[in-house]
Amino acid sequence: MTQDPMIDEAMRQRIGPILDEIERHEGVRILVAVESGSRAWRFASRDSDYDVRFIYVRPAEDYLSVETRRDVIELPVDGTLDVNGWDLRKALGLIAKSNAVVTEWLTSPVIYRREDTAAALLLGLAGACAYLPALAYHYDRSARRAWSPGNDPVRLKSYFYALRPALALDWIRRRAELPPMDLPSLMEGASLPSDLRDAVHSLLLRKRVATESDTAERVPPLEAYLAAALSEMAPRPGTWDRAPAIRAVDEAFRALLQTARAEIPDPA
Structure with missing residues (x-):
């Protein structure tokens, strides 16, 4: 892998085990993990922190519970490293709403972890659902x-x-x-x-x-x-028909849950 001038290699080596520990401790599988801030935007300062963002999936059975689980995993910010992620269902719901943040995660040039099939599916959805x-x-x-x-x-x-x-x-x-x-x-x-x-x-x-x-x-x-x-202000968007987007993300959600039945570690 070519070294990224915006990403310190020692920090990259630190981030990998953190993602591993999240999977073990939370009992999830991380589908994609990226850099999302100024380092990915390619204009970091010398003291810029690292903004690691990820999308994860839980075992399929967890989504069939009457108890609602928190759909965000956040680690304490330590001054140089800010790590948090969204549950797959949350990410898909935001894709259906044409959310710019999740789309940027999926197009980040700095990738820490990526399941190619899942990430490609999510990115395709983001493009298809974009309003x-x-x-x-x-x-x-x-x-x-x-x-x-x-x-x-x-x-x-x-x-x-x-x-x-x-x-x-x-x-x-x-x-x-x-x-x-x-x-x-x-x-x-x-x-x-x-x-x-x-x-x-x-x-x-x-x-x-x-x-x-x-x-x-x-x-x-x-x-x-x-x-x-900025001379002409972009108007606030009105409501639009999101039914096709919801159908598409629902189908993707079911497909991705089928793959979630295997290889998710038990929580520590």
Whole structure:
């Protein structure tokens, strides 16, 4: 495996046993585990933490109980490592609602664990169930929360937390398809002027050696791009027919539960 410059190999070696212990202790099987934060978005700072996210499945019998089980597994955050995951049923329900977060997990370029058949099925569902107005609304609001025009210095982190969703919003508007989750892929598929590309590249180099709280003076090409991208607010999506999506995720849920009958360890 080629070493990822955004992922410390010692941390990768630490994450694997943590996932193993979750499976043993909780009696689940992890279908996919990825990096979901700035390291996967490809603009980590030198002190960025690791955001490990996973989707897991329990034995089929657990879903037939009258007692509702918690559908999230969370480990205490230790300052450098944030690990939590969603139950398969929760993840599928969010896919049916065109949730951007679970879709990004499934398209992360940093993979810690992956059952290929299950992960491919989930990703295919995310694409088939995607309702682009809902995703556009999500990315529009994400960008607006991170950035507002002005003259005061801005956190480097805020610039990138605004730029990535602004590019995703632009991708949806121009291509009418799911956007990639990482900044380089978004930029590669965008028609950006050279001064903006140069400015972003310079900021990326600065951010890699900066801290999460470091600031920068306003960058005119980036300010202009964000202002233009957010000049028209994406409307809140109305209701849409989710019946086909629900049928599709239900079918996938039943299929994946058949595979859950084997190879799930007993809880410790």
